[in-house]
Amino acid sequence: MSAAIIDGKAFAARVRGEVAEGVARLRAGAGITPGLAVVLVGEDPASQVYVRNKGAQTREAGMASFEHRLADDTTEADLLALIARLNADPAVHGILVQLPLPAHIEADAVINAIDPAKDVDGFTISNVGLLATGQKAMVPCTPLGCLLMLRDHLGELSGLNAVVVGRSNIVGKPMAQLLLAENCTVTLAHSRTRDLPEVCRRADILVAAVGRPEMIRGDWVKPGATVIDVGINRVERDGRTRLVGDVDYAAAEAVAGAITPVPGGVGPMTIACLLANTLTAACRAHGLPEPA
Numbered sequence: 001m002s003a004a005i006i007d008g009k010a011f012a013a014r015v016r017g018e019v020a021e022g023v024a025r026l027r028a029g030a031g032i033t034p035g036l037a038v039v040l041v042g043e044d045p046a047s048q049v050y051v052r053n054k055g056a057q058t059r060e061a062g063m064a065s066f067e068h069r070l071a072d073d074t075t076e077a078d079l080l081a082l083i084a085r086l087n088a089d090p091a092v093h094g095i096l097v098q099l100p101l102p103a104h105i106e107a108d109a110v111i112n113a114i115d116p117a118k119d120v121d122g123f124t125i126s127n128v129g130l131l132a133t134g135q136k137a138m139v140p141c142t143p144l145g146c147l148l149m150l151r152d153h154l155g156e157l158s159g160l161n162a163v164v165v166g167r168s169n170i171v172g173k174p175m176a177q178l179l180l181a182e183n184c185t186v187t188l189a190h191s192r193t194r195d196l197p198e199v200c201r202r203a204d205i206l207v208a209a210v211g212r213p214e215m216i217r218g219d220w221v222k223p224g225a226t227v228i229d230v231g232i233n234r235v236e237r238d239g240r241t242r243l244v245g246d247v248d249y250a251a252a253e254a255v256a257g258a259i260t261p262v263p264g265g266v267g268p269m270t271i272a273c274l275l276a277n278t279l280t281a282a283c284r285a286h287g288l289p290e291p292a
């Protein structure tokens with residue numbers, strides 16, 4: 001039996017639709033238009049595509065999109081001055097600084113300069129601490145998207161064994177925190193983990209966030225497990241560039257109970273969650289009830 005395919009594209013469209021309804025209600029009821037500012041420094045081609053997509057989807061949801069494209073040689077001081085202006089701007093409810101930043105800028109200093117209430121990526125130490133201690137936080141978009149798909153597919157997650165492969169600050173660590181908050185028994189694996197295949201085989205929920213094409217093999221997957229593939233890797237195959245995940249999809253699909261495809265799985269959910277976080281930030285800024 002092959003796995004159920006978790007359709008992130010369709011789910012994300014649903015989430016974006018709900019956000020658009022929430023935005024329309026906020027505008028009609030309180031005269032507030034949520035605004036998202038996206039800051040891009042430099043010419044990284046992948047980042048340019050992400051920023052373009054974020055801007056287009058922000059506008060489609062009825063929100064205001066403020067794009068700030070800065071030259072590669074922008075100083076850290078100038079970038080911090082822009083963040084300070086955005087923090088003070090009442091039309092801006094969410095601020096996102098596209099990563100990676102050029103090497104001469106200290107990313108942590110820039111991220112932590114963002115007002116935590118406008119930190120729709122959930123990367124400031126304040127939001128990281130709130131999430132880790134079970135308080136109301138802005139939750140990073142990619143792991144939030146993964147959690148929504150897991151809840152939608154599995155319902156109750158309590159007591160399940162969850163293995164997250166990858167411990168980055170933007171995906172692996174917050175994913176582990178979210179699953180812990182759902183009462184999963186969480187293992188956070190990384191490049192020094194011993195016998196990773198055996199660790200993965202214990203997982204009822206397996207989240208792969210490594211950045212290595214098709215590293216997780218089919219026989220690492222427990223029969224019936226739910227597999228969430230965060231990886232986005234460009235590979236050359238048959239003379240064409242293709243996107244593949246961190247999981248060997250064809251092999252895992254034959255064993256898993258459910259699996260997210262790449263593309264069309266986690267990716268679309270990330271931007272949908274960014275829009276949802278921006279709406280939430282706008283509601284919180286005005287002391288209004290948050291969308292469910």
Ligand code: NDP
Pocket residue numbers: 142165166167168169170171172189190191192193196209210211212230231232233266267270
């Ligand atoms: P990072 O490079 O920051 O982290 C990768 C993690 O994988 C590290 O913790 C590293 O361990 C671990 N790792 C590397 N090699 C191995 C190995 N052989 N065995 C076990 N663990 C290993 O990556 P990100 O978290 O930023 O991204 C991960 C993937 O997710 C990438 O493909 C990225 O493109 C994708 N991504 C997708 C998003 C989406 O919207 N769908 C959003 C963000 C990322 P260690 O810490 O020990 O070095």
